[in-house]
Amino acid sequence: MNDYTDLTTLEQVDDFLTSHSLTLLFISRTGCSVCHGLFPQVQELLEDYPAVHMGHVNADHLEAIAGRFSIFTVPVILVFAGGKEYMREARIVQMDLFAEKLNKLYTAYLT
Template identity: 60%
Template sequence: MKDLRSLEEIDKFIDTHELTLLYISREGCSVCHGLLPQVESLLADYPRIETAHIETNEVPDVAGRFNIFAVPVILLFVQGKEYLREARIVHMDLFEEKLNKIYKNMVG
């Protein structure tokens, strides 16, 4: 995952790619750091999704930009529009099911 460190970088990343997934976490969050490897492993099956990681400690304005109240947050954008949001407690099987439907509709 690419690390993004400003709102400008985030906006450019979303606008540049057709399928974008943002993983937003906070330093010191055990849930965030435990979930990240699972998400990265899952995304290996979805090569057309561009991924980025954002630490709220480094980009505090990200919370306001995306209306985030708890971390971790996974956001999937399709052509710049938010299509999927998972936050705090992410059930990986349900997340994969939703992601797979969206991905198949976009990629075929």
């Protein structure tokens, strides 16, 4: 499985986004069954994209994340390239469509 970094402060989130050129933030809550089902699928997908660094934020422990990124539900997947948000998926994520979009961004960004 793809490694990820647990982020617990907004400063850590900002540092994470600026220290890697391609990042994926997975935002979840502790009691969210959809989050727990989706997280390993995203980790498995990222095995094919080694340049994408994954960060995880538990919104129960960092409530300010909702305001920082205008999040109204979980799970949320945010993909950043060069520190700018390029993709956003929330709640029910179609993994095949997400993989297709990620592949396009990944290919375009690295070539």
